[in-house]
Amino acid sequence: MGERAHRATDAPSSYSLFAMARPIPLLAPVIMAALFMNINGKVALITGSAKRIGREIALALATRGAEIAVHYRSSKAEAEDVAGAKGAVFQADLTDDCAVQEMFHGILAKFGGLDILVNSASVFSPAAADNATPEHWDWQMNTNAKAPFFAAQHAARLMRARGHGKIINIADVAGELIWPAYLPYSVSKAALIAVNRGLAKAYAPEIQVNAIAPGPVLFPDDYTEEQKKSAVERTLLKRAGSPQDIVNAVLFLIENDYLTGEIIHVDGGRHIL
Numbered sequence: 001m002g003e004r005a006h007r008a009t010d011a012p013s014s015y016s017l018f019a020m021a022r023p024i025p026l027l028a029p030v031i032m033a034a035l036f037m038n039i040n041g042k043v044a045l046i047t048g049s050a051k052r053i054g055r056e057i058a059l060a061l062a063t064r065g066a067e068i069a070v071h072y073r074s075s076k077a078e079a080e081d082v083a084g085a086k087g088a089v090f091q092a093d094l095t096d097d098c099a100v101q102e103m104f105h106g107i108l109a110k111f112g113g114l115d116i117l118v119n120s121a122s123v124f125s126p127a128a129a130d131n132a133t134p135e136h137w138d139w140q141m142n143t144n145a146k147a148p149f150f151a152a153q154h155a156a157r158l159m160r161a162r163g164h165g166k167i168i169n170i171a172d173v174a175g176e177l178i179w180p181a182y183l184p185y186s187v188s189k190a191a192l193i194a195v196n197r198g199l200a201k202a203y204a205p206e207i208q209v210n211a212i213a214p215g216p217v218l219f220p221d222d223y224t225e226e227q228k229k230s231a232v233e234r235t236l237l238k239r240a241g242s243p244q245d246i247v248n249a250v251l252f253l254i255e256n257d258y259l260t261g262e263i264i265h266v267d268g269g270r271h272i273l
Contacts, residue, residue, distance in 0.1 A: 215267025
């Protein structure tokens with residue numbers, strides 16, 4: 001009995017185990033620095049950021065201290081409003097490689113490098129199997145899949161010079177569900193999802209590449225109330241999302257360094273119906 005009691009007292013108590021572990025939190029800042037990118041002071045390019053979700057992403061990153069490069073195609077005044085006094089605006093047709101090269105040269109000259117790319121620019125047009133035209137196909141494939149690929153290619157060169165980077169592609173649940181009434185659009189987003197996975201493999205480990213697949217968040221301007229209602233009904237949560245939901249996902253992907261090749265569905269559960 002005495003021997004057993006003596007052995008019991010030799011064992012470390014829960015308090016002593018805690019005391020032994022107390023030095024570990026001193027390593028926390030080092031661990032956090034290794035696992036999380038601090039947005040403050042980073043240079044971020046957001047394509048299509050004069051309007052809609054791209055605008056909200058750019059403003060959120062600027063609020064957190066990022067130096068933002070605001071890309072636009074035709075909405076100059078809106079882009080300048082987003083950039084404010086500290087950001088910079090860059091005009092480019094993203095399907096024109098010369099224009100894209102010039103934009104990245106401008107970003108390098110202005111900011112000295114790049115840490116974050118958000119491929120947000122996108123086009124959206126209805127076209128079914130029976131009435132899709134080559135113009136429908138080329139316009140959406142070039143803007144929604146080809147352009148993000150080459151933007152990422154240019155961005156990666158600047159990111160590798162810094163030894164790190166984050167690329168986030170705004171995909172769509174349509175790229176997985178394939179909507180018959182929007183067939184070329186759906187295929188272009190499916191291609192972007194494939195691009196996302198391919199770039200994650202190509203650019204690891206220095207650069208993490210991930211995608212976000214929104215559901216009904218911001219509806220097209222020409223959507224009727226009936227179309228909006230139908231889109232919401234095809235979600236599990238039975239409501240539309242908000243741009244802030246997408247912003248939150250972008251921030252999560254930037255700040256977490258142990259995710260790559262992932263697709264985060266911000267769609268109210270629509271992708272599993």
